[in-house]
Amino acid sequence: MRTSNFNLPLLVIFLLAGITFSGCSVGAKITVTASEIDYPVSHTSSFYNQQDRLQTEEQYEAVKNFGFTFTKWGVSSLIEIENSEDISNRLNKIIEKNGGDAIVNLHISVNNPTGKNGLLWFSKTITTTASVLFSFLAISDPKPEFAAIAVGSTAAALFTPAAADIRVEGTVVRISERRTD
Secondary structure: OOOOOOOHHHHHHHHHHHHHHHOOOOOOOOEEEOOOOOOOEOOOOOEEOOOOOEEOHHHEEEEEEEEEEEEEEEEEOOOOOOOEEEOHHHHHHHHHHOOOOEEEEEEEEEEOOHHHHHHHHHHHHHHHHHHHHHHHHHHHOOOHHHHHHHHHHHHHHHOEEEEEEEEEEEEEEEEOOOOOO
16 A cells, blocks of 8 residues: 555655765764964974074974874764863873973874764765655654654764764974074
8 A cells, every 4th residue: 555655766766865965974073273382383394482582403402202182072973062172181191201492393194984884874874865855744744743854864963973083193302402593
């Protein structure tokens, strides 16, 4: 017994629309800051010391290369949701532990981990598809069930959790006893 005039080609169109609107991947938008750092930190091989004098490679010695990785969870959404991580304390501790004066060649990279986000992409695709499909059904055949599923699926698609693996690398340096100006 057929209860609906809904056909397979239309279902395929909705599935493709769900995949298209859900995007190629799921990933969190993360801002990495170091707003409370007590030492100079530079993305280059030079930095300004406490007296605002430029310190170049000839004026310091490398103490230790370091690197650490952490995962930050956020939301993969069309809506801009602020999510940040302040690494000031970690950088301060690394400098202090190694008796340094600054960090040079700081490099921060972000990776969208497929293992963590793969299943979430699948669920986002399903919820986006359900959102499109049940929104259409709720408009063409107004039933509370269709509207509830459309709203719930839309909310789930808009607020899909996602992870970002963040790698921080750099070199702790100590200003040499040689002349620094």
